[in-house]
Amino acid sequence: MSAHAHHVTPLATLFATFGALVALxxxxxxxxxxxxxxxxxxxxxxIWVTLGIATVKAALVALIFMHLVxxxxxxxxxxxxxxxxxxxxxxxxxxxxxxxxxxxDQYIEDKQQQEIAETPAA
Amino acid sequence: MATAEAIETGEQSxxxxxxxxxxxxxxWLAHHFDNADQQFDAGxxxxxxxxxxxxxxxxxxxxxxxxxxANHPEVFVGASKFLNPTLGALNTIVLLASSLAIAWAVRAxxxxxxxxxxxxxxxxxxxxxxxxxxxxxxxxxxxxxxxYWAGSFAPTALVDGEGLNAQxxxxxxxxxxxxxxxxxxxxxxxxxQSAAGVAIAAVGWTVMAYxxxxxxxxxxxxxxxxxxxxxxxxxxxxxxNAAEAAEEAAAAPADGAxxxxxxxxxxxxxxxxxKASKAxxxxxxxxxxxxxxxxxxxxxGVVTVLFTAVGCAAMYWFTTCFRGDRHAWGAVGLGLGxxxxxxxxxxxxxxxxxxxxxxHGDDHAxxxxxxxxxxSSASHDSHAVGTSHEEAPHSEVGHSEDGHSEDExxxxxxxxxxxxxxxFGATAATxxxxxxxxxxxxxxxxxxxxFAMTGVHALHIFAGIAVIAWIIGRIAxxxxxxxxxxxxxxxxxxxxxxxxxxxxxxxxLYLIH
Numbered sequence: 001m002s003a004h005a006h007h008v009t010p011l012a013t014l015f016a017t018f019g020a021l022v023a024l025x026x027x028x029x030x031x032x033x034x035x036x037x038x039x040x041x042x043x044x045x046x047i048w049v050t051l052g053i054a055t056v057k058a059a060l061v062a063l064i065f066m067h068l069v070x071x072x073x074x075x076x077x078x079x080x081x082x083x084x085x086x087x088x089x090x091x092x093x094x095x096x097x098x099x100x101x102x103x104x105d106q107y108i109e110d111k112q113q114q115e116i117a118e119t120p121a122a
Numbered sequence: 123m124a125t126a127e128a129i130e131t132g133e134q135s136x137x138x139x140x141x142x143x144x145x146x147x148x149x150w151l152a153h154h155f156d157n158a159d160q161q162f163d164a165g166x167x168x169x170x171x172x173x174x175x176x177x178x179x180x181x182x183x184x185x186x187x188x189x190x191x192a193n194h195p196e197v198f199v200g201a202s203k204f205l206n207p208t209l210g211a212l213n214t215i216v217l218l219a220s221s222l223a224i225a226w227a228v229r230a231x232x233x234x235x236x237x238x239x240x241x242x243x244x245x246x247x248x249x250x251x252x253x254x255x256x257x258x259x260x261x262x263x264x265x266x267x268x269x270y271w272a273g274s275f276a277p278t279a280l281v282d283g284e285g286l287n288a289q290x291x292x293x294x295x296x297x298x299x300x301x302x303x304x305x306x307x308x309x310x311x312x313x314x315q316s317a318a319g320v321a322i323a324a325v326g327w328t329v330m331a332y333x334x335x336x337x338x339x340x341x342x343x344x345x346x347x348x349x350x351x352x353x354x355x356x357x358x359x360x361x362x363n364a365a366e367a368a369e370e371a372a373a374a375p376a377d378g379a380x381x382x383x384x385x386x387x388x389x390x391x392x393x394x395x396x397k398a399s400k401a402x403x404x405x406x407x408x409x410x411x412x413x414x415x416x417x418x419x420x421x422x423g424v425v426t427v428l429f430t431a432v433g434c435a436a437m438y439w440f441t442t443c444f445r446g447d448r449h450a451w452g453a454v455g456l457g458l459g460x461x462x463x464x465x466x467x468x469x470x471x472x473x474x475x476x477x478x479x480x481x482h483g484d485d486h487a488x489x490x491x492x493x494x495x496x497x498s499s500a501s502h503d504s505h506a507v508g509t510s511h512e513e514a515p516h517s518e519v520g521h522s523e524d525g526h527s528e529d530e531x532x533x534x535x536x537x538x539x540x541x542x543x544x545x546f547g548a549t550a551a552t553x554x555x556x557x558x559x560x561x562x563x564x565x566x567x568x569x570x571x572x573f574a575m576t577g578v579h580a581l582h583i584f585a586g587i588a589v590i591a592w593i594i595g596r597i598a599x600x601x602x603x604x605x606x607x608x609x610x611x612x613x614x615x616x617x618x619x620x621x622x623x624x625x626x627x628x629x630x631l632y633l634i635h
Contacts, residue, residue, distance in 0.1 A: 008232045009225065018222040022215055025628075029211045032633040050629045057625045065225040066618045067611075072163065075170045082174040086181040093185045097192050104193070 007070035017064045021057055028053045150606040162608045169612040173619050176582075180623050183575050187630065190567055201568035202634040204269055206260070208475050210632035213256050214624060216468075220249035221621045224614040231607035239610070240453060240597045243590055246617065247457045248464035250587050255468020257580055258293065259476055262286035264569070271573050275566030276352060287473070289337065294469045296333040300326045301462030308455020311448055323455060324434060330462065331429030332422070339421030453598035454591050461587055575627055582620045589613045 028050060036046040063069040068076045155161040191198045227242035266285035268278040303326030310322060593613050602610055
């Protein structure tokens with residue numbers, strides 16, 4: 001009936017993907033017990049490795065379970081554009097936060113000083 | 123099968139109005155499509171656009187997360203210790219297994235393996251139930267430990283045999299009973315097309331409504347009760363502070379005047395202050411307790427009636443949807459009953475994990491970290507001396523436990539009760555007053571974000587359960603074939619997205635260090 005046959009994912013591929021996903025979950029859980037930042041000596045490595053593992057898992061789900069690898073490219077493109085805009089959203093928000101961080105710190109410090117000044121000395 | 127398409131497309135189909143019989147296209151092909159492929163591709167494009175919207179929607183929550191974490195990394199490290207990574211990992215694997223089942227079910231649809239497709243969907247519902255069961259356990263422990271969202275955040279020690287977590291065994295028994303009743307009723311319905319089946323399933327729904335109603339009422343009311351108690355205590359503190367100010371004023375002129383008089387006046391003022399504060403606290407607590415008891419029964423009743431009504435309405439809707447097809451009915455009941463039984467299993471497993479790891483091990487260590495350890499060293503020092511704000515965020519914990527309740531072991535070594543820190547620990551006026559530091563709100567904010575993200579995700583699980591149940595009914599009715607399985611795949615794609623979101627939530631919330 002269908003003009004073109006839809007791709008049928010082999011069972012072995014599905015189970016291999018599931019195995020990989022579980023293995024990556026175990027890996028990322030195990031990483032919680034290791035201080036990667038200290039181990040490698042660069043601060044902030046840990047969060048990027050963690051996010052990297054999550055992204056590999058997400059890619060496996062999207063490409064194989066969600067069939068994007070054999071789907072029309074346009075559907076994948078929608079997802080990519082969405083992720084692009086999501087990244088813009090997050091990075092602009094973080095840039096803004098970083099921009100004003102000094103001022104916020106200053107504000108908090110001022111508030112603390114003020115509080116101390118207002119506290120009657122014992 | 124015009125109704126089936128009408129559900130899918132939102133089109134109103136009037137029986138006989140279209141004259142379906144005249145067409146030579148299959149009954150599942152909607153009028154406005156030329157052929158099966160066009161219909162399938164249009165549906166898929168639609169679901170992908172919906173998923174794109176979902177991603178952007180969740181991104182809003184991730185932005186909140188990213189901004190707060192960037193501003194207060196230390197709070198996130200501290201607060202995430204209150205979450206149990208084993209439970210997070212368990213739920214991740216449960217969701218991955220359900221994703222595998224759904225992907226496999228699409229394959230089964232393509233290969234016309236009807237029975238397999240059905241059982242894989244029922245398995246998925248059981249996984250969804252298991253996930254929710256684990257969530258129920260996690261949330262009840264959070265509430266018992268006072269780990270609420272910002273504003274209500276007031277950590278307390280877990281008391282054995284008290285609180286929501288003590289009710290979990292009953293929720294387990296209840297869900298097993300309800301799941302069993304729903305499954306049995308559905309089976310009667312399917313096997314004998316018996317009205318008794320509907321009645322039994324309805325009893326199941328009512329029991330479930332009661333269980334959820336009382337749990338919900340208990341949770342919200344006890345949360346409100348504790349906030350009322352906190353408010354009463356705060357009022358008491360205010361009264362005390364006011365009285366102390368008066369006391370000081372009385373003591374001030376004592377320099378010149380009679381010293382003995384001044385001492386008496388001071389003692390009087392002190393007594394008055396104490397009395398006022400105790401009275402304020404006691405009356406506030408008593409009023410709140412009476413109010414809570416009444417409110418719990420009232421809310422339980424209301425929620426029970428509401429849930430029963432919704433349950434029966436849903437059942438009615440399902441019966442009309444699959445009218446005359448008892449197989450469809452039985453299958454839907456089997457799936458939903460399996461989901462509830464899955465929840466019961468999740469509750470038992472998660473409570474076991476919680477008892478074996480968090481309760482007696484890590485979590486108490488985390489408590490030590492979060493409360494006594496940090497705030498005894500940091501809170502008063504940073505408050506009085508005004509050290510840099512890196513130390514300050516922990517001080518809020520000390521404040522939010524303003525109850526100084528006697529039943530909390532770790533409170534014993536808090537500075538409020540312990541020997542005053544040299545020089546400034548003795549001033550009662552500073553004790554309990556909210557220190558103006560950024561940390562006063564941030565730890566609660568972590569839990570605001572935690573509840574918002576996991577809660578919205580849980581709502582998506584509920585929506586998934588509903589649509590998968592619908593698909594199960596259609597599978598049983600024999601709607602799908604290798605030529606027409608669009609709805610199976612589209613619902614599957616939605617379910618995968620729910621899994622995708624959790625893949626990010628798990629490490630970002632549970633595994634921070």
